Amino acid sequence: MKHNIRHLRIFLAVSNLASISKAARDCGLSQPAVTQAINKIEAELDAALFDRTPQGVFATALGRLHAERIGRALSLIDEAFASVAPRLRVTATASQLEALIAVRETGNFTLAARRLGIAQPTVHRAVSQLEKEAVRPLFERTSTGIVATRAGQLLASAARLMDAELMQADMEIAEALGRETGRIVVGAMPLSRAYLLPKVIARFRQAWPRLPLRILDGPYDEMISGLRNGEVDFLIGALRDPAPIGDIEQTPLFDDTLAIVAGPAHPLVGRSSIGVGDLLDYPWAVAAAGTPTRKHFEDMFTGTGHTVPDRIVETASHILIRELLLNSDHLGCVSALQAEAEIEAGRIARIDFELPDTARAIGITTRRGWKPTASQATLIDLVSNYRPSL
Template structure:
């Protein structure tokens, strides 16, 4: 839902003043304009935001919920707006913020317009007006594309997070109406997809049958970027130390240890206690470079001056399992990730002490993130499953 930003500021003014008259004076608007803005907002949201009485207007429970999210949204947006041009607080529109985000992402007006389903001149006009009001260039036109300036990038990022807060507000208002809205988006790393999430999601959806959950997969750097942009609600998987950037927070759930695995009947199981020199003679399926589990693998052999004979680098457990089942390749993976395959007899664990590979698994969220009740319940369910 696209919200009229001016109407949202009027809503905050009324909630603060408790009176249309006082809110109109503080916002330099007529009383009918304030009344109309609140009416349109309530109609769009499908809830009453205020209880009307002879003593004034008082936020309903839905109004209080909405006010908190709107305040958080403007706190994110206005901090950057104040650095660029304070007057933008009065002039910036939702259409302009959407155009700003789209052009910043696509680095091209035509592609941005296609993403928004608009004509290219419409998007160009929105950015031009925004730059005129800001009296700053928010984009640099280069031979390689339309690239956001530092301030343009900062404003686009603030707008993304502000819109994410408004989406959270819609989900919370829907819950007050006993409805489900939006999606909970989880950035899931390999261990969580095979070990924690399946159990947690089934349990959660027994209680919240109408709630949609979207699992996003990808390299850690991409998932972290999506989290910071407000496109992903939280990440679950191996934690990074030190924390990669100061606008995210990590919470440990448990510790996981790597395992070496092979197919049942692999020759390595007939040779007694295996040592690294023997293991280095076999080809391996391992995680991609720069992942925590791969770092452990490289360090384990590297400290002994050993180089395994051949590597297949893959992030897919299914691919690893199939290669191991058909060949004499060995695998190096998270113990939690392959627990089910070992329990079912599809793979066999090699007896080798890997306690030094212990690593923390947990949740990563944006600093200051405020989950909705549904998100909070899902996180609690994940914590219980872990």
């Protein structure tokens, strides 16, 4: 967290009041101190954020853009400060909040110090200072380590989101000046990784050739947690019904259905009139419990009075499923769109068994109220306008 919170408040005051002297009085500082803070922010961004005139100091178009994003960032942490201890609005520093986040996420002062590259006593002192000003503990020791209290969780989560908003603030200025800095982090579920994202990223690169993209995979719960903490910008893949929590937004794009697939030499390939009983004779490769695909898979058996097969390999890896089908008599229950290219290439085959009522909404998941930068908006638009070729 490289930003100086005090300087950001000064910047916002100058932007709102259009006056160095008024901002100085509002912040309880000298005019030279305010001027120095503004100059430092402009130097860091290498951008002119204000026009200095005899009538006042007025935010440029870039300045207004930055002020809106800074206002969003500070409102996140200020709401948490108000709930925990209003005095923290004046006393808390970025380095203290950074230490708080690291200790909350590692559950250990030594590991937090190692992550931040500073001495352990420095981390402990930063958290202790926050606790002193808050007049309440932010962590408690348990048999498994150090766990954040409710106040500590609230502050750390808000600080994480503030930091994400500030990173977007820097990206916005850079993008407005024709630079490509920062990065976009996308949580990608299996279908999007195999079917949608390769095509979308190729088109995105035409507009943003150098901007780093990080595509994450992993369990849905971990990616949702990253999204809510500001570590992930948005998710692409199967939507949940109902949404798992109220602070996210789900935007459906198109529907996908499921298909049963096997290796080309599987005994069921080419057969017709296949029943559920025939499917019980073989082992399966399926998605993990709790996913929409797994629920449809289990319903296929329980809905006809059968027991769900117990010879199961749980995986989200399309490559693993493909190789397992090629080298054994396993069956797979997978996304029809995800399997399309493999079926056309002859690497796997579709079993002639209908799976009614298996439509799943595929879409984008974001934090509620999230505002994308220009590059993020470009990627979102490309995803939103993508339509399957079926």
